[in-house]
Amino acid sequence: MTPALEDPMRFADDHLIPLVDAGLGNSAYLVDLGDGRALAVDACRDLRALRAAAERRGLTVAYAADTHLHADFLSGAVQLAHDDGAQVLASAAGRRAFPHVPLADGDETDLGGLTLRALATPGHTDEHLSFLLLDGDHALGVFTGGSLIVNSAARTDLLGAERAEELARAQYRSLRRLAALPDATAVWPTHGAGSFCSAAEGAERTSTVGAQKRTNPLLAAPDEDTFVRRLLAGLGSYPDYFDRLAEANRRGPAVLSAAPLLPGLTPAQVKSLLAEGGYVVDVRPAAEYAAGHIPGALSVPLRDQFATWLGWLLPDTAPLVFITGEGQDLSEIVWQAYKIGYERLAGRLRGGMAAWPADGNRQATTAFVTAERAGQRPYVDVRQEAEFAAGHVPGAVHIELGGLADRAADAPDGPVVACGHGERAMTAASLLERAGRTDLAVLRGGPDDYAAATGRRLVEGTGR
Incomplete structure (x- = not known):
């Protein structure tokens, strides 16, 4: 030895x-x-x-x-x-x-x-x-x-x-x-x-x-x-x-002969895929999604946790179209999807989000507000239960992001949707918008920011 x-x-x-x-x-x-x-x-x-x-x-x-x-x-x-x-x-x-x-x-x-x-x-x-x-x-x-x-x-x-x-x-x-x-x-x-x-x-x-x-x-x-x-x-x-x-x-996963690609698509091709049951996944930062996005698109910002939320919130059987921002790594999108078995990647909107309104299509926006501007809106917390229990805004409605699609009706009217920083909350907002809710805002920040702005102390426990 x-x-x-x-x-x-x-x-x-x-x-x-x-x-x-x-x-x-x-x-x-x-x-x-x-x-x-x-x-x-x-x-x-x-x-x-x-x-x-x-x-x-x-x-x-x-x-x-x-x-x-x-x-x-x-x-x-x-x-x-x-x-x-x-x-x-x-x-x-x-x-x-x-x-x-x-x-x-x-x-x-x-x-x-x-x-x-x-x-x-x-x-x-x-x-x-x-x-x-x-x-x-x-x-x-x-x-x-x-x-x-x-x-x-x-x-x-x-x-x-x-x-x-x-x-x-x-x-x-x-x-x-x-x-x-x-x-x-x-x-x-x-x-x-x-x-x-x-x-x-x-x-x-x-x-x-x-x-x-x-x-x-x-x-x-x-x-x-x-x-x-x-x-x-x-x-x-x-x-x-x-x-x-x-x-x-x-x-056994299929053997790949080459690195998967993400081809560019025209707005017309994107609309055609949507009509056939496809999904639009907007991987840009939350603030860019908030400023303008394709109606019905799901916001899943490209970051370390991208694969987790892609696999939690979307089926692996439908074609996916991606909206990307300047400088984002297309190979990162592809490999994060492929490592969890998502292979129906139709492509990305060529020219980014700017190509959508330039083609005469409507875009939607989402209010992205600081704690000081959240006002008296009902507070919806979409973090995991352990995070919520460790400290949350008094009176918050807790609906985990992973279960929100099935519980959209449980969200109160006119809420501010929040997580720890804003990324998951923007994803939650996009799910609620898909369900027809347009009366919401997303908190830019987390419960500590909200508590500091409103003078309220966070409480612990699940309330059950």
Whole structure:
């Protein structure tokens, strides 16, 4: 054993490259095996960052391991097998319908000096594996996927609410198994802060077994029942597209022969697509959407969380037309859509929003106001329940953005719609406008700004 491999932290510094997707709250990993080959763990279909990291080190991906059938993104393993000849390593219990090495508990893969051992850790999913990376008998780290994550554990309700408790009990046993590894073993989870697969807030995305035994409140649970109560109590809503992707990953995403494109469309072509059941998605900043947009367009500003809201609010079966702003990265739109299985991208309005009225078409506007100008309007808060409970405007009507399309009638007349900064609120306003509401405004800011402007103190709790 070399000194570099004796210390898990030094190994990580020298050989492990985390690839963080801030929008989905996930980490993939590229492991430099030291001989020009690499192991990829939980790589998503958007392989741009992984490719760049591999190219910098002159690596070819020889192995692509998936800890579970992901619900929040399409796996990149099939593409890596096609492009690099990577051997796909995954759970035999997942019944994947494409070539892979089916692994059961205790199975080992020789990586050429290092060994990857599969550990059955069900809970987040039935077929979940963790992968223990070994140098001889020495544990370097464990890729825990959606099992043990930093100061938490991943949600157990993705296979249906009726199975959430059963899987939470399996998660309890899985975390206890991982906690039995040596304290110095590095913990390399897939899900992290910002993931709707349920992760605690915080900046740390990796840890050690010993640190988690000291700080993870779920590992501190005195018994199984307490663990289950704590885990289930922390489950919030999750995007609708999660219900589709596990099966898509079991079948295997289609191999892409080239980077997808976003062709330019004329206003006439856009109108034709709308008439055929398509959607217009306006990815410009909220202020630009407010100043003028195509009636009925959905505002989803292009940012890290773009894929989440695209997949939560729109079907994957209808053609999508995008309205883009100057300088926006078209490839970012395409890859964020493709990594969650949205491939019916018809194109973008050529010439941007200015081309729409120039062609004689009507555009709509939305009031985007500061807290001082919000007046006495009813306040609609579209943040997640945990955010709302942490502090909200007294008397606010709470309707999560993800459920707003079905609850538009619950919004009061003439509201100011608000979130934390304004992006989600503008999306909410566009949904309400699609439902026929034109009597609204969007708050430029969040509850703290509103409280400061009105002299009202925020209150905590859900009010239930």
